[in-house]
Amino acid sequence: MSAEVAKAKQEFWRIPSITIAVLMVIHLLPKAQMQANLRLLLTLALFAALFILLWSMTAPRERYMERLYAWRYEDAGPALEKSWRLYLHSLTRVIRIVAVILATFLATTALKTLSLWPSFSSFSLLAPVYQGLWWLSVAALGLFPFVAGGLVAEAMQRGRLLREQVATSDFEPRKDLPTNEEAAAQSARAPVEAVNDSRFLAGNFEWSWEDFYKNCIVFGQAGTGKTVCVLNALLDGLLLSSQLSSHQPSCLMLDPKGDFHAKIQNLTRLRGREADLLRLDPTDLEHSIRWNPLDSDDDELELAGRFAAVMEALGMKSDNDSFWVDSAKKFIRHAIALIRLTNPPGEPPSFEQINAMASSFGPISERADRLADDDPRGDRCLAYFADEWANLADETRSSIQANITNMIDPFLLAPYDTLFSGRSTVRIADVVDRGKLLYVYMPIADKEVMARMVCTFIKMEYYREVLKRPDKKRPSFFFCDEFQSFFTVSQGKGDADFFERSRQSRHANIIATQNLNALTKQTREKDPVFNLLGNCAVKIFLRNTDRDTNEYASNLFGEQLVAMLSQSLSSHGKGLGGGGGGGSQGANLQYDAKVRKEVFTELAVPSRDDGTDYCETVIHLASRGRVAKLKQRWRVYPL
Numbered sequence: 336m337s338a339e340v341a342k343a344k345q346e347f348w349r350i351p352s353i354t355i356a357v358l359m360v361i362h363l364l365p366k367a368q369m370q371a372n373l374r375l376l377l378t379l380a381l382f383a384a385l386f387i388l389l390w391s392m393t394a395p396r397e398r399y400m401e402r403l404y405a406w407r408y409e410d411a412g413p414a415l416e417k418s419w420r421l422y423l424h425s426l427t428r429v430i431r432i433v434a435v436i437l438a439t440f441l442a443t444t445a446l447k448t449l450s451l452w453p454s455f456s457s458f459s460l461l462a463p464v465y466q467g468l469w470w471l472s473v474a475a476l477g478l479f480p481f482v483a484g485g486l487v488a489e490a491m492q493r494g495r496l497l498r499e500q501v502a503t504s505d506f507e508p509r510k511d512l513p514t515n516e517e518a519a520a521q522s523a524r525a526p527v528e529a530v531n532d533s534r535f536l537a538g539n540f541e542w543s544w545e546d547f548y549k550n551c552i553v554f555g556q557a558g559t560g561k562t563v564c565v566l567n568a569l570l571d572g573l574l575l576s577s578q579l580s581s582h583q584p585s586c587l588m589l590d591p592k593g594d595f596h597a598k599i600q601n602l603t604r605l606r607g608r609e610a611d612l613l614r615l616d617p618t619d620l621e622h623s624i625r626w627n628p629l630d631s632d633d634d635e636l637e638l639a640g641r642f643a644a645v646m647e648a649l650g651m652k653s654d655n656d657s658f659w660v661d662s663a664k665k666f667i668r669h670a671i672a673l674i675r676l677t678n679p680p681g682e683p684p685s686f687e688q689i690n691a692m693a694s695s696f697g698p699i700s701e702r703a704d705r706l707a708d709d710d711p712r713g714d715r716c717l718a719y720f721a722d723e724w725a726n727l728a729d730e731t732r733s734s735i736q737a738n739i740t741n742m743i744d745p746f747l748l749a750p751y752d753t754l755f756s757g758r759s760t761v762r763i764a765d766v767v768d769r770g771k772l773l774y775v776y777m778p779i780a781d782k783e784v785m786a787r788m789v790c791t792f793i794k795m796e797y798y799r800e801v802l803k804r805p806d807k808k809r810p811s812f813f814f815c816d817e818f819q820s821f822f823t824v825s826q827g828k829g830d831a832d833f834f835e836r837s838r839q840s841r842h843a844n845i846i847a848t849q850n851l852n853a854l855t856k857q858t859r860e861k862d863p864v865f866n867l868l869g870n871c872a873v874k875i876f877l878r879n880t881d882r883d884t885n886e887y888a889s890n891l892f893g894e895q896l897v898a899m900l901s902q903s904l905s906s907h908g909k910g911l912g913g914g915g916g917g918g919s920q921g922a923n924l925q926y927d928a929k930v931r932k933e934v935f936t937e938l939a940v941p942s943r944d945d946g947t948d949y950c951e952t953v954i955h956l957a958s959r960g961r962v963a964k965l966k967q968r969w970r971v972y973p974l
Contacts, residue, residue, distance in 0.1 A: 339406075361384070408506075432479070444469065447465060447466070447469065526971075536572075537572045538568060548958075549872035551873035552818075552871040553847035554847075554877065565950070585768075585769070585811040586812050587766070595816075611770060613761055615773065615774070615793070617776075626759045627683055627757060642742070644829075673713065673720075693739040699724075763800050767800045806839065815845075822857045851884040872957040876952060877952050880936055889932045894927060929964065935953065
């Protein structure tokens with residue numbers, strides 16, 4: 336917008352500059368020896384220049400002043416906006432009256448002057464009219480401060496009230512417009528630029544990795560530029576800024592829409608990280624890594640806890656009843672323990688093996704027979720299967736079996752039976768330690784349940800590996816658009832639990848969702864959602880029409896005391912503009928939102944129809960010493 340105001344300023348001042356230059360040239364030209372026709376031409380040019388100069392102080396000046404004040408007070412709020420608009424209205428009214436009087440004076444002076452020329456001698460017939468108007472205009476100019484004193488006082492008072500409102504608020508109006516060269520340089524800059532190995536420019540703001548160590552969430556409805564403007568820029572900024580670092584970051588990227596499938600390949604090639612890119616892609620087994628969620632050094636209790644968290648994420652836990660999930664968790668825990676004891680060395684457990692044990696007693700008995708009688712490692716799992724599992728009521732056991740086999744069944748189908756079994760070609764621990772970028776391509780639109788299961792599994796293991804490395808030197812980050820698809824609230828394994836502790840591991844989280852209700856519908860209570868949001872120090876809001884999201888965003892910024900303009904005007908006398916009347920103006924202090932809800936419905940979005948190539952955001956930045964409110968523009972940034 337600053338470039339538009341700078342352009343408007345240039346266009347406005349062009350007319351006065353040209354007319355003043357013309358007037359100076361006419362004044363300086365020697366006229367004594369000049370031919371009569373040329374002197375007449377200069378006289379006409381003189382009055383024309385004066386009329387154009389006077390006209391430029393009306394409509395062109397009004398347009399420029401409105402743009403200038405709109406830019407200066409862009410984020411000031413409705414109270415200040417009303418004040419500056421009232422001030423400009425009063426100022427415009429005074430200037431227009433003066434302009435009419437001056438135009439009358441100029442016109443009558445021009446007629447009097449031109450009537451002295453033979454070519455315009457006929458104008459003398461109108462002498463009584465224009466001479467009368469001339470004296471009237473002179474009288475009006477002299478009496479204006481007295482007759483229209485009320486209008487002048489009103490404009491001055493409104494200007495003073497505006498200045499007082501600014502002085503008593505925490506708002507700082509913009510002052511210095513960029514020069515044409517600065518505006519051109521700003522337009523020519525890349526949407527994303529590295530500052531150093533931990534800072535980058537994006538959205539016309541200098542970001543630090545420290546901002547994202549404290550977690551970032553982006554809100555924006557479909558079509559607002561959430562991905563093409565904001566997320567693209569943040570992702571590139573994180574990779575670009577770390578190019579010169581000796582410890583390049585690792586990353587887990589979940590992509591429920593599949594938008595980054597081609598982007599990530601191009602971006603890693605551009606930033607010299609192509610060799611670090613790993614894909615988990617069931618549609619391209621040739622280039623996909625193999626990853627077995629059970630091929631882990633974590634104990635059975637940890638792995639079983641992930642199963643339970645996935646079951647809850649898929650809605651297998653009924654309201655206020657965790658019996659079935661807890662029972663399935665216990666079975667899986669002991670099944671993994673028994674499989675580990677009886678599998679050949681180096682062969683991790685598999686979903687197929689757990690499914691077989693959950694389906695019948697035969698595989699359990701067969702594995703129990705492989706254990707030596709004097710091996711104490713199997714005592715607990717054997718006791719569970721013999722004393723608890725076997726003695727459950729048939730209906731109870733069948734329900735637990737159904738929960739387990741229903742969740743495992745998709746992993747037994749191609750291509751998942753090979754992609755998620757056997758030894759992992761890359762472990763998640765290696766991703767974190769070796770600075771790999773793991774991109775999971777499993778769009779929700781393709782196979783929603785499978786995508787949610789796999790992404791939740793891999794997300795929780797990635798979380799654990801990050802937390803196991805406090806104060807690690809290599810930074811890492813988690814990046815996910817449409818995060819509501821994989822939102823987890825399981826006790827101890829939820830996203831909020833990880834977000835509140837991951838900063839110590841030099842880890843950043845960047846997530847995005849459409850609105851608040853997209854998150855709340857994934858859980859039965861709102862508390863886990865607000866717990867997650869409370870752990871996100873950076874909140875970026877794009878245009879949204881969701882009432883709850885806009886109310887939440889507005890409440891984040893809080894309220895402030897503002898001076899609400901009030902006025903009482905009366906006119907009981909005669910005079911131009913009610914100059915003989917009376918009135919008063921003042922300001923009442925009231926609490927008002929620093930950022931009103933309607934602001935979020937009016938933010939600009941990219942549009943090919945009207946040529947808008949950017950989106951606007953309101954940012955709640957609580958990751959630094961002082962909480963800041965920012966309104967930034969993000970240019971369209973296709974990767």
